[in-house]
Amino acid sequence: MEEKGYYYVELLQRPIAKSNMYGVRVVGKPPKQRGIIYTTRELEDYEILIGKLVEQVIPKTIDSYTSLYVRIYQHGKKWIDIDNCFKAIQDGMDSKKTIKRGQKDIRVCETGMEDDKLFQLIIGERIHVENAEEQRVEIIVEDYKGLFHLVDTVRSHYNLPHDYVGDLLLPDLKK
Secondary structure, eight states: OOTTSSEEEEEOSOOOOGGGOEEEEEESOTTSOEEEEEEOHHHHHHHHHHHHHHHHHOOSOBOSOEEEEEEEEEOSSSOOOHHHHHHHHHHHHBTTOEEEETTEEEESOSSSBSOGGGEEEEEEEEEEOSSGGGOEEEEEEEEOOOHHHHHHHHHHHTTOOTTHHHHHHSOOTTO
């Protein structure tokens, strides 16, 4: 990991949930007609963008258990499907993932994670922002050292008060 002990990646655009980015194409003629589900070009471009940002920050492929923290800044009344945001981000960080474009296979990320199955601990937060221009995704990646270590890294990175850890793990939902 870099000198801080973790990697930080920031994507300055609207977060995308993988679940909303599929299309269906009908192929063949009856009676052998069938539907094919495919990912949209927007999702593919999003995953490639994440991969390129990760390559700039993470110099080598990570092949050990890892913790992932994702902070999603979202605007609007419709809540984004946060667990499917994770999937798009994880796929964008997976160094083995390729996207087929015509006759070419495009590797999404050259470094990043050896396999997205190595994410041992995943935490995410949704932050509502006032303006659409403020939407973004922030990612912290560090070696897996347990829940409290990751939460402490988040608290330290964002310069949050010490009681933030307790609020993150045991929020007072009556506020």
